[in-house]
Amino acid sequence: MSDLNQEMAARYKNNFLKEIEEQAEMGEWVKMCMQCGLCSGSCPTNFHSGWDHPPQEIFMLIRAGKREEVLNAQGMYMCTSCYNCYVRCPRKVPVTHVMHGIAEYAYRIGRAPKNQPTMHLSKTFWTNATKHGRVNEVQLTQSLYFKDGIGAGIKKAMEMQKEALGLVKAGRLNPMEALGMGHKCKDVKGIHAMLAKAEELEAKNKAAKA
Amino acid sequence: MAETKTAAYICKGCEIGTRLDTAALVKTATKSGKMNIVREHDFLCSAEGVAMIQNDIDNEGVTHAALCACSRRAKTEAFNFPTIAMSRGNLREGVIWIRPDTDAARETTQEMAEDYVRMACAEVKAMTVPPGNQKTGTVKTLLVVGGGMSGMTSALEASKAGYKVVLVEKSAALGGWAAKLHKRVPTREPFKSPEDNGVADMVARIEADSNIKAYLNATIAKTDGAPGRFKVDIAIESGAIAQEDVGAIIQATGFTLYDANKLPEFAYGKTPNVVDQAGLEALAKAAAAEGKPIRRPSDGQPVKSVVFVQCAGQRDATGKHLQYCSGFCCNTSIKQAMYFKDSNPDIDTVVLFTDLRTPGNGEDFYRAAQNKGVIFSKGVVSQVVPSGNACTVKFKDLILNEDTEAQADLVVLATGVVPNSGVNIDAPVAAPAAAPAEAAEGEVAGEVIATIAPESILNLTYRQGPDMPQFKHGFTDSHFICFPYETRRTGIYTAGPVRRPMDILQAQEDATGAAMKAIQAMENAGLGKAAHPRAGDLSFPTVRLEGCTQCKRCTVECPFGAIDEDEKRFPLFNESRCRRCGTCMGACPVRVISFENYSVNTVGSQIKSVEVPDEFSEKPRILILACENDAYPALDMAGMNRNEYDPFVRVIPIRCLGSVNTIWITDALNGGYDGVMLMGCKHGEEYQCHFVKGSELGRYRLSKVGDTLKGMNLETERVHDLEVAITDIATLPQKINDYAALIKSFPPSPFKGF
Amino acid sequence: MTSVVATNQTILVVGGGISGMTAALEAAETGKQVVLVEKNPYLGGRTVQLYRYFPKMCHPTCGLEINLRRLKANPRIQVLTLAEVTGISGDKGAYSVSVKLKPRYVNSNCTACGECGKAVQTEIADEFNYNLGKIKAAYLPSNMAYPQRYVIDPSIIGTPDAERAKAACKYDAVNLDDREETISLNAGAIVWATGWQPYAAEKIVYYGYDRFPNVITNVEFERLADPHGPTGGKILRPSDGKEAKNVAFIQCAGSRDENHLRHCSRFCCMGSLKQTHYVQEAYGDEGKSTIYYIDIRAIDRFEDFYQKVKANPNVTFVKSKVARITEDKAGNPVCNGVNTEGYIRYANAHDLVVLAVGMEPSVKGVQIPAEVMSDSSGFIMADPANAGIFGAGCATNALDVNRAVQSATAAALRAIQVVNKVARAEA
Numbered sequence A: 001m002s003d004l005n006q007e008m009a010a011r012y013k014n015n016f017l018k019e020i021e022e023q024a025e026m027g028e029w030v031k032m033c034m035q036c037g038l039c040s041g042s043c044p045t046n047f048h049s050g051w052d053h054p055p056q057e058i059f060m061l062i063r064a065g066k067r068e069e070v071l072n073a074q075g076m077y078m079c080t081s082c083y084n085c086y087v088r089c090p091r092k093v094p095v096t097h098v099m100h101g102i103a104e105y106a107y108r109i110g111r112a113p114k115n116q117p118t119m120h121l122s123k124t125f126w127t128n129a130t131k132h133g134r135v136n137e138v139q140l141t142q143s144l145y146f147k148d149g150i151g152a153g154i155k156k157a158m159e160m161q162k163e164a165l166g167l168v169k170a171g172r173l174n175p176m177e178a179l180g181m182g183h184k185c186k187d188v189k190g191i192h193a194m195l196a197k198a199e200e201l202e203a204k205n206k207a208a209k210a
Numbered sequence B: 001m002a003e004t005k006t007a008a009y010i011c012k013g014c015e016i017g018t019r020l021d022t023a024a025l026v027k028t029a030t031k032s033g034k035m036n037i038v039r040e041h042d043f044l045c046s047a048e049g050v051a052m053i054q055n056d057i058d059n060e061g062v063t064h065a066a067l068c069a070c071s072r073r074a075k076t077e078a079f080n081f082p083t084i085a086m087s088r089g090n091l092r093e094g095v096i097w098i099r100p101d102t103d104a105a106r107e108t109t110q111e112m113a114e115d116y117v118r119m120a121c122a123e124v125k126a127m128t129v130p131p132g133n134q135k136t137g138t139v140k141t142l143l144v145v146g147g148g149m150s151g152m153t154s155a156l157e158a159s160k161a162g163y164k165v166v167l168v169e170k171s172a173a174l175g176g177w178a179a180k181l182h183k184r185v186p187t188r189e190p191f192k193s194p195e196d197n198g199v200a201d202m203v204a205r206i207e208a209d210s211n212i213k214a215y216l217n218a219t220i221a222k223t224d225g226a227p228g229r230f231k232v233d234i235a236i237e238s239g240a241i242a243q244e245d246v247g248a249i250i251q252a253t254g255f256t257l258y259d260a261n262k263l264p265e266f267a268y269g270k271t272p273n274v275v276d277q278a279g280l281e282a283l284a285k286a287a288a289a290e291g292k293p294i295r296r297p298s299d300g301q302p303v304k305s306v307v308f309v310q311c312a313g314q315r316d317a318t319g320k321h322l323q324y325c326s327g328f329c330c331n332t333s334i335k336q337a338m339y340f341k342d343s344n345p346d347i348d349t350v351v352l353f354t355d356l357r358t359p360g361n362g363e364d365f366y367r368a369a370q371n372k373g374v375i376f377s378k379g380v381v382s383q384v385v386p387s388g389n390a391c392t393v394k395f396k397d398l399i400l401n402e403d404t405e406a407q408a409d410l411v412v413l414a415t416g417v418v419p420n421s422g423v424n425i426d427a428p429v430a431a432p433a434a435a436p437a438e439a440a441e442g443e444v445a446g447e448v449i450a451t452i453a454p455e456s457i458l459n460l461t462y463r464q465g466p467d468m469p470q471f472k473h474g475f476t477d478s479h480f481i482c483f484p485y486e487t488r489r490t491g492i493y494t495a496g497p498v499r500r501p502m503d504i505l506q507a508q509e510d511a512t513g514a515a516m517k518a519i520q521a522m523e524n525a526g527l528g529k530a531a532h533p534r535a536g537d538l539s540f541p542t543v544r545l546e547g548c549t550q551c552k553r554c555t556v557e558c559p560f561g562a563i564d565e566d567e568k569r570f571p572l573f574n575e576s577r578c579r580r581c582g583t584c585m586g587a588c589p590v591r592v593i594s595f596e597n598y599s600v601n602t603v604g605s606q607i608k609s610v611e612v613p614d615e616f617s618e619k620p621r622i623l624i625l626a627c628e629n630d631a632y633p634a635l636d637m638a639g640m641n642r643n644e645y646d647p648f649v650r651v652i653p654i655r656c657l658g659s660v661n662t663i664w665i666t667d668a669l670n671g672g673y674d675g676v677m678l679m680g681c682k683h684g685e686e687y688q689c690h691f692v693k694g695s696e697l698g699r700y701r702l703s704k705v706g707d708t709l710k711g712m713n714l715e716t717e718r719v720h721d722l723e724v725a726i727t728d729i730a731t732l733p734q735k736i737n738d739y740a741a742l743i744k745s746f747p748p749s750p751f752k753g754f
Numbered sequence C: 001m002t003s004v005v006a007t008n009q010t011i012l013v014v015g016g017g018i019s020g021m022t023a024a025l026e027a028a029e030t031g032k033q034v035v036l037v038e039k040n041p042y043l044g045g046r047t048v049q050l051y052r053y054f055p056k057m058c059h060p061t062c063g064l065e066i067n068l069r070r071l072k073a074n075p076r077i078q079v080l081t082l083a084e085v086t087g088i089s090g091d092k093g094a095y096s097v098s099v100k101l102k103p104r105y106v107n108s109n110c111t112a113c114g115e116c117g118k119a120v121q122t123e124i125a126d127e128f129n130y131n132l133g134k135i136k137a138a139y140l141p142s143n144m145a146y147p148q149r150y151v152i153d154p155s156i157i158g159t160p161d162a163e164r165a166k167a168a169c170k171y172d173a174v175n176l177d178d179r180e181e182t183i184s185l186n187a188g189a190i191v192w193a194t195g196w197q198p199y200a201a202e203k204i205v206y207y208g209y210d211r212f213p214n215v216i217t218n219v220e221f222e223r224l225a226d227p228h229g230p231t232g233g234k235i236l237r238p239s240d241g242k243e244a245k246n247v248a249f250i251q252c253a254g255s256r257d258e259n260h261l262r263h264c265s266r267f268c269c270m271g272s273l274k275q276t277h278y279v280q281e282a283y284g285d286e287g288k289s290t291i292y293y294i295d296i297r298a299i300d301r302f303e304d305f306y307q308k309v310k311a312n313p314n315v316t317f318v319k320s321k322v323a324r325i326t327e328d329k330a331g332n333p334v335c336n337g338v339n340t341e342g343y344i345r346y347a348n349a350h351d352l353v354v355l356a357v358g359m360e361p362s363v364k365g366v367q368i369p370a371e372v373m374s375d376s377s378g379f380i381m382a383d384p385a386n387a388g389i390f391g392a393g394c395a396t397n398a399l400d401v402n403r404a405v406q407s408a409t410a411a412a413l414r415a416i417q418v419v420n421k422v423a424r425a426e427a
């Protein structure tokens, strides 16, 4: 069977739905969506560039067995974790988590696009936070701004200057963080130990599921 | 019976006394009303006022009383004198509340009041207290036709209330469709999985019930009589006829599934792997009996994928199939998808729908199915293409907005229901000549309403036809929102999907309600009391056969089929079928039909009692005949809101527009009235008339009055028919005034003074 | 002291809406003794507050008139208004019930002449019109109110206004010494027909019902369309009285939602389809309606009605649950969301948004006897085989009027079964 035919035969079959249920965190919720569209409409990002499929549509694509279209989609990386959809969904689908679950799965199997901005943010955020035991906001911002090169970074930083100064004045941003100083976490070691344990448990869980 | 003694009471309360010259009203009642006793009272509805009237009844022998006070709709608890004939002169809502309290208006207001006093006196004198009907039967056994879930429920519920039941089922077993179901949609929380169909338990209870006598393999050969005294011939298996006496009937004959062969695009009949929902129940039942998974008909292999096509023939706007929604098929597909998922979660089940209709707790069931992995999508199926042992379902996925397809081992068509309601007695006799050849019997106006040969179910001997009148799409429903059981055949109720598409749960509720109505009909027939909407009315139509010309108007028009013909072709009234609408009375050209409390004379004498001023007075008279159910209350409420209207109208409440005898109109016009306004309820498909057809028949009759007017050399606008709803509280006075203005623009009636 | 004649063969009906009235009438017209208890000062329940019924577009008062006439003609029904059942003891066939009667301050002498209403100055919120207007503190609840008797609001008792009312009445009908009382009565069977209440729309935070004046509920919209309602039947939006010619209907507002009501309320799709007619009736072709829906549940022959509305070019259907409402500078509510048929985002400004709020049982949270089971949504699910207390109408499920009446007729028979058994035993 050709790829196309195979894809046709898999339409509206459970194969891909099952794959998502087994592999993606919270994937078992995909089947519960009733296609009301509330999640898509609730999203404050207004689906700017890059949002090819909103959550409700991704869920339908999964159920329609459209594996390629879903794994190639950008939508699941665009979620900003505002949880609007999560709290409103009439089916109590934890939409935010499902989106992340699908994104994480696509990344895990090597289908996530390179330099996808949200993906980059998550990774940077994670590295940053786990390293210090808390987020070093200035370093985080810097690494985000400079992700597309020095020029772009400076431009972005200039644009945001006013906001940054405001935050500094309000005591919400400590410029010393740029040097790795400023607010500190009390027990970085403890946190590292905790994270190691969590990783171990997670791995076990995944092994059990598969 | 005691000698007639008449009394009139004039109330002075509620400002009647200050707005009107009540002394003059007393005089009117005495002189023109010719009442034996006339009394005024400051506050007639007070305990003291009521005691005064009661005293006159008890000690003065009053048999007829005209209460000239407020509307007949007000103070009914106080003025409750069931032993006498009583009329109400409406001086409050009908006079002082609709007239301004000005010097200029005083004279005409007083004239209005005096006329209403005259009318009340005239009316009550033409009435007698109904003695009740002696001829009605007192059989209290219920006949239930159809032994499905609905029929069995009616039988069991009636028995539980202490009544005997005869249950007639056409097939060899009880249970109807429900017995063919592998399982049923759950009826109790948590609404997660199909339940046992419950039939075996019901059948066992019927068999154990000594009140219930069941006939299987039996149909109704003949139904004769009326509530309280039906005689039924039951054709039983042996070919013999069993006879039963019953008091009321419930028809619970269910439905037939729409013929899926009419949907060639879905490949039904082209491959055994396309089935309807009933077909799937059969597969599931057979599989369960063998303890095996559901198998594909073509090769006996276990089904691995199923697609359900919702609305297969229902909700069809093209006029080719069924227009309506069958109500239960969405839930049924959900249930059937669970047959697969519950046995093997790996079976692919897809439900394609345009609107998924799972109201109420069905939403829980829908969620449970999703949780079990059933895939739902909004899509329109265009075609099912069989190939080998599989099928391809071509459809448009409306969410993903693309034409697509799905492969399946089995395709289930959720076809709809066609009611088993018997012969359509209102259908035009001949089929329209232009109908295409294949538009076979049962097709009316481009819509398929029946695919089954219409064979009578009840075989009523009624003059108007052998079965229950149908409402729409062949269902024997009523179109009353508030009175769902009101059919056009007294004492015969339909229950379950023969009345309206419904699932078992609703059908059982419906069947219990129908049993309630049937029991009530039997009880009241025995007492000679009318059924809804004039419940409890003890009057009944009497006919002076000496005058009858055998024109058959009454037998044809009675909306409730109450009148048959005897051997000599005279009308034969079956009182307990009658609802006391008066349509027969209105129809009768020689006016030989009347009721004790309502007759050509009770209204006619009121019309005649009104004083018609001469042509120079510039005081026209306009007669209003207002339906007591809607128009009269609307006028009352106009009064309550002090919405004024013209002082030259005189309003008489009538039971129904259908009861209007044209003699009233010609009498009024001959008597010098300048115009006649008729107020009745909406008729036609969205009828509002409480006697279903009454206002329609009345209007048809009145449409002929134009010729009479022309014959009298009068403007045809002098008779005006107005459709009124009970809420026309503000608009009705305006319409009256507009009409009065029109009449005033005509010269005075040339008949004044004759 | 109010006296009520009741025995173990009496049927008690709780709730005097269309279901309760139906159950009472059907039983009484079969010869049974009935006591009908209603919390409001009048009978009729919520249907009286509707302008028209789907699918016939007829008026609820039409049926009410017939039912009231049946009631007036039937000596077997005793009606208690301003009354609430406070306790039930005993067992089926022999219940003992206590009923609390609130004072009406107006006795049966009242002729409904309206003088007290003219005399009183205080105004109170008009509950009948969902507080969309104000009425005098001595009032007749509606044109069709039965008993046809005025009511004096307790808030003016002890004030000069109450004295004014008393002085105005020529018939000694105002009784300011009226006191709350509790009576007890017997009953063999009980029909519980306490009906429904609209879901509290403010709980659906993202629709801003309590923030935006031009977001109203479907029950309120009925009052706006009614010529006897607070706007005289003009569809005017609350914020500025502007004619609302572009109206949005949001389906499943609260229903089919695990954060609110789990069930589908069954009537609200038809309700909104009906209300598009109101817009049309008021403004002709200038009246535009948009229905935002998940599924249109116009079941059985109601489908005809849906097809008719669908064919109306002034009505638009959008398959979408509106995600949030905002307000633009002109004070127009804006519906934001995604049309799921093909993923089309929208932000549509309307003059008025009507939330098709769902039905909640009004028994919810109310203490009813243990024998009466209710499901997790609060609807009664009495056991018809063994109970002596039966649910009827919307107390048992989200139902439209037709189905509620059907259910009430069935409940009447269930109650009769119990009292007939008592009668057989006593005979």
Ligand SMILES: Cc1cc2nc3c(=O)[nH]c(=O)nc-3n(C[C@H](O)[C@H](O)[C@H](O)COP(=O)(O)OP(=O)(O)OC[C@H]3O[C@@H](n4cnc5c(N)ncnc54)[C@H](O)[C@@H]3O)c2cc1C
Binding pocket: B145, B146, B147, B148, B149, B150, B151, B168, B169, B170, B171, B174, B175, B176, B177, B178, B181, B183, B184, B185, B218, B219, B220, B252, B253, B254, B255, B256, B257, B277, B278, B279, B281, B328, B331, B332, B335, B420, B456, B457, B495, B496, B497, B498, B502, B503, B504, B505, B507
């Ligand atoms: C495939 C399928 C699946 C369904 N699944 C469900 C479900 O899971 N849950 C649910 O709630 N509903 C379901 N329904 C609907 C349900 O079957 C009906 O609502 C219910 O069975 C109707 O019962 P009834 O007694 O009114 O009608 P029927 O079952 O049609 O019974 C009518 C009876 O009357 C008899 N009869 C007909 N004409 C005559 C005559 N002239 N004289 C004497 N007897 C006569 C018939 O033989 C039959 O026994 C389903 C329906 C179908 C077709």
Ligand code: SF4
Binding pocket: A032, A033, A034, A035, A036, A037, A038, A039, A040, A055, A056, A059, A085, A088, A089, A090, A091, A092, A093, A095
């Ligand atoms: S809000 Fe929930 S049910 Fe609605 S489309 Fe989104 S995930 Fe589906």
Ligand code: SF4
Binding pocket: B011, B012, B013, B014, B016, B042, B043, B044, B045, B046, B069, B070, B071, B074, B075, B092, C110, C111, C112
């Ligand atoms: S209510 Fe009627 S009877 Fe009583 S005082 Fe008023 S008009 Fe007279």
Ligand code: SF4
Binding pocket: B310, B311, B312, B314, B315, B324, B325, B326, B327, B328, B329, B330, B331, B355, B356, B357, B414, B416, C299, C300
């Ligand atoms: S119940 Fe569902 S499948 Fe059946 S006719 Fe209605 S919408 Fe179509």
Ligand code: SF4
Binding pocket: B541, B557, B558, B559, B560, B561, B562, B563, B573, B577, B578, B579, B580, B581, B582, B583, B584, B585
């Ligand atoms: S009164 Fe009405 S129901 Fe009775 S016989 Fe005459 S037409 Fe028929």
Ligand code: SF4
Binding pocket: B359, C251, C252, C253, C255, C256, C263, C264, C265, C266, C267, C268, C269, C270, C294, C295, C296, C297, C356, C358
């Ligand atoms: S009837 Fe319609 S609006 Fe109401 S809850 Fe059900 S689907 Fe939603």
